[in-house]
Each structure stands twice: as structure tokens, then as C-alpha cells.
Amino acid sequence: MKKALICGVSGQDGAYLAQLLLNKGYVVYGGSRDSQMSSFKNLTKLEIKEKVNLLSININDFRSVLQTILKVRPDEIYNLAGQSSVGLSFEQPVETLESISVGTLNLLEAIRFSELPVRFYNAGSSECFGDTGNLAANENTPFRPRSPYGVAKAAAFWQVANYREAYNLHASTGILFNHESPLRPERFVTQKIVSVACRIARGSSEKLVLGNINIARDWGWAPEYVEAMWLMLQQNTPDDYVIATGQTFQLKDFIKCVFDYLNLDWTLHVSCDESLFRPTDIAEGHAQPEKAYKVLGWKAQYAMSDVAKMIVQAKLSSLQ
Structure with a gap:
């Protein structure tokens, strides 16, 4: 072994x-x-x-x-x-x-x-x-x-x-x-988004306060x-x-997926705070993962929208 x-x-x-x-x-x-x-x-x-x-x-x-x-x-x-x-x-x-x-x-x-x-x-x-x-x-x-x-x-x-x-x-x-996954701690932005969105869906009146939601990443x-x-x-x-997946989306696309899955309009619940912006940040992140597929035979099966839904589902299950 x-x-x-x-x-x-x-x-x-x-x-x-x-x-x-x-x-x-x-x-x-x-x-x-x-x-x-x-x-x-x-x-x-x-x-x-x-x-x-x-x-x-x-x-x-x-x-x-x-x-x-x-x-x-x-x-x-x-x-x-x-x-x-x-x-x-x-x-x-x-x-x-x-x-x-x-x-x-x-x-x-x-x-x-x-x-x-x-x-x-x-x-x-x-x-x-x-x-x-x-x-x-x-x-x-x-x-x-x-x-x-x-x-x-x-x-x-x-x-x-x-x-x-x-x-x-x-x-x-x-x-x-x-x-990402349900195992991320809440200091990671994707988990923070899901956690607050699920609380709002259950009746909380809080706002989701984020930094720059125009950044783009491969999730x-x-x-x-x-x-x-x-x-x-x-x-x-x-x-x-x-x-990587080879597909890039803005953070607000991830936010929209999460809130849409919970039947909520994200624009009513999200605000941006410039104090949360990083001193230097990456505006966009794009990946070319072809080598992993050619050599390893590995290719991502789940896209960003799938990831958002699966994390929301896991969070809802944990709240029941």
C-alpha cells in the first residue's frame, strides 16, 4: 500500500x-x-x-x-x-x-x-x-x-x-x-457570499458588503x-x-448565480465598500489548462455556475 x-x-x-x-x-x-x-x-x-x-x-x-x-x-x-x-x-x-x-x-x-x-x-x-x-x-x-x-x-x-x-x-x-467548495472558511469571498445570501433567504435583513465585484476569475x-x-x-x-476550467467570470456573475438560485435579486442586497479593496489586485484572471488535459487526461467537469449552486445546496443542508 x-x-x-x-x-x-x-x-x-x-x-x-x-x-x-x-x-x-x-x-x-x-x-x-x-x-x-x-x-x-x-x-x-x-x-x-x-x-x-x-x-x-x-x-x-x-x-x-x-x-x-x-x-x-x-x-x-x-x-x-x-x-x-x-x-x-x-x-x-x-x-x-x-x-x-x-x-x-x-x-x-x-x-x-x-x-x-x-x-x-x-x-x-x-x-x-x-x-x-x-x-x-x-x-x-x-x-x-x-x-x-x-x-x-x-x-x-x-x-x-x-x-x-x-x-x-x-x-x-x-x-x-x-x-471553491463548502469547506472554505468564511474569510474567502465565495463562502461569505453564500453564507450571507442564505441568511437573507431565511429572513435576515442584513446587507452583503463586498469590495470590488468587477474582478474576474476562473472558478x-x-x-x-x-x-x-x-x-x-x-x-x-x-x-x-x-x-483551471478555462472559463472566466466576474465576481458579480458568481453573486448573481447564488442569489438567483435562492430566488433573490442580488442588486437589492449587495453593496460595495472601497475600504475592502486590496492595495493591489488582479483585475482579470484567465487560464489555459490544455497541458493538463493532454498529459494528465484531466479536465474540469464543473463550471462556475455549478460551483455556486453546489455550495449553496451544502449551506442550506447545514442550516436545516
């Missing part, structure tokens, strides 16, 4: 990935900074917490990382850890850079030092590209990040590429565009994105891949 170590197992992607790997017969180890104190509520929601071998690992501490790898001796390591909010990265730039960039470097160096035949997946981000205008970004598009989060992810990306080329590690980065369904991560580590040759 293959063994997988997921760093950041308590997050959205970590939980869905753990579920996928368990279904494929893996022995799954899930790392968190303090496994005694973490709630692992996403694993509980998916009813898999008891099936995951939970352990404490601080990826900012090289010794902690090396000890864990030598103890578990995993076949695959998935690095999904680190500060995950673009907005929060403007308030916590040092924590963001350290948790993403230094953490990734520690994992790579520990794999190299252990000399174990580990296959490594790194969670990259479309935030690395910055604002490409109408240009659909692919694996060859230059990086010009516009947030501390994007800068940290770009640094981690090049660390992975360097270790792959210099030390022949089987290390790949998935450059994922936005992907996908997180449970199918983790399959792309797994597929990357099944290839003989490690490489980097853009993972």
Missing part, C-alpha cells in the same frame, strides 16, 4: 485530497502544526478523521520535517500548508512568506537529505501570474505577482523547479486557479482539482501544470 503525507491536511484541499487517497487505498498521514490542538473539522465533515493518521509537523522547522519524513517514509508528499489567504497576506506578509516559501524549501531539502524516492507535489497559485489582462496564462507565462501571497508562491515554485533540475527530485507544482470545484494533484505524481516525468 502506498503511503502519502499531506502537509496542511486540515484545509479545504488537504481534506478532499485525503478523501481521494483513502478511496484509492493509500495509507494517509495528515500533518498539522499541532495535531493535539487542531480540530480537523473538515476531515470530520467528510467523515474521514478517524481514517487519517494525524501527526504534528512544523514545516518551518527543518528538524521537524526531516524527522517526520524519516519516520513515515512516504511514497508521496503533498505540500498544501501555509497561509492561504491573499487578502490576509497584505496584513501578514512575513508570516505568509515564511510559511509558504521557507516551508517548501524545508520539505525539498529534507527529501534530498533523506535520499528516499519520494514524489513531491507543491501547491502553486495563479496569483503568481499577476494581472495578465485578457491573456490566458499557461505554464510558460511569466510571473509578476501583485500580492505578498503571490510573491511567496512564486518563490516556492522556483524552489521546486530548482530542486527538480539540480537534484533530480520528482517534484511538481500545480498552478491552481481559484477552486472551479475543489474536489476535482485534488485529482489533478494526484495525477501529477503518477507521471514518470515531473512537471508543472496550470489547473
Whole structure:
């Protein structure tokens, strides 16, 4: 049986990935900074917490990382850890850079030092590209990040590429565009929209207050994105891949889908507050995910409207 170590197992992607790997017969180890104190509520929601071998690992501490790898001796390591909010990265730039960039470097160096035949997946981000205008970004598009989060992810990306080329590690980065699910915390705008809209539908008189609703993104369904991560580590040759739907919509299109599904007119319930605008933001995000389809055989099955409906359905079910 293959063994997988997921760093950041308590997050959205970590939980869905753990579920996928368990279904494929893996022995799954899930790392968190303090496994005694973490709630692992996403694993509980998916009813898999008891099936995951939970352990404490601080990826900012090289010794902690090396000890864990030598103890578990995993076949695959998935690095999904680190500060995950673009907005929060403007308030916590040092924590963001350290948790993403230094953490990734520690994992790579520990794999190299252990000399174990580990296959490594790194969670990259479309935030690395910055604002490409109408240009659909692919694996060859230059990086010009516009947030501390994007800068940290770009640094981690090049660390992975360097270790792959210099030390022949089987290390790949998935450059994922936005992907959502019911497991997102409410600090993410899609979850905030759904939560407030559902409360309004149940009689609340509150307003949904947002920042810039004219931004455009490629939104996908997180449970199918983790399959792309797994597929990357099944290839003989490690490489980097853009993972996205290939379709871009404005945030107000997402808002409209959510409110329409609840039979509400979004324009009556939404207001914009310029104080919520980010210091620098990406106006549009367009993706070209053809390589993932050609090499991995992976293609997104769910569009933005499907994602909006599925998150609303899950929220309504949880409120009953």
C-alpha cells in the first residue's frame, strides 16, 4: 500500500485530497502544526478523521520535517500548508512568506537529505501570474505577482523547479486557479457570499458588503482539482501544470448565480465598500489548462455556475 503525507491536511484541499487517497487505498498521514490542538473539522465533515493518521509537523522547522519524513517514509508528499489567504497576506506578509516559501524549501531539502524516492507535489497559485489582462496564462507565462501571497508562491515554485533540475527530485507544482467548495472558511469571498445570501433567504435583513465585484476569475470545484494533484505524481516525468476550467467570470456573475438560485435579486442586497479593496489586485484572471488535459487526461467537469449552486445546496443542508 502506498503511503502519502499531506502537509496542511486540515484545509479545504488537504481534506478532499485525503478523501481521494483513502478511496484509492493509500495509507494517509495528515500533518498539522499541532495535531493535539487542531480540530480537523473538515476531515470530520467528510467523515474521514478517524481514517487519517494525524501527526504534528512544523514545516518551518527543518528538524521537524526531516524527522517526520524519516519516520513515515512516504511514497508521496503533498505540500498544501501555509497561509492561504491573499487578502490576509497584505496584513501578514512575513508570516505568509515564511510559511509558504521557507516551508517548501524545508520539505525539498529534507527529501534530498533523506535520499528516499519520494514524489513531491507543491501547491502553486495563479496569483503568481499577476494581472495578465485578457491573456490566458499557461505554464510558460511569466510571473509578476501583485500580492505578498503571490510573491511567496512564486518563490516556492522556483524552489521546486530548482530542486527538480539540480537534484533530480520528482517534484511538481500545480498552478491552481481559484477552486471553491463548502469547506472554505468564511474569510474567502465565495463562502461569505453564500453564507450571507442564505441568511437573507431565511429572513435576515442584513446587507452583503463586498469590495470590488468587477474582478474576474476562473472558478472551479475543489474536489476535482485534488485529482489533478494526484495525477501529477503518477507521471514518470515531473512537471508543472496550470489547473483551471478555462472559463472566466466576474465576481458579480458568481453573486448573481447564488442569489438567483435562492430566488433573490442580488442588486437589492449587495453593496460595495472601497475600504475592502486590496492595495493591489488582479483585475482579470484567465487560464489555459490544455497541458493538463493532454498529459494528465484531466479536465474540469464543473463550471462556475455549478460551483455556486453546489455550495449553496451544502449551506442550506447545514442550516436545516
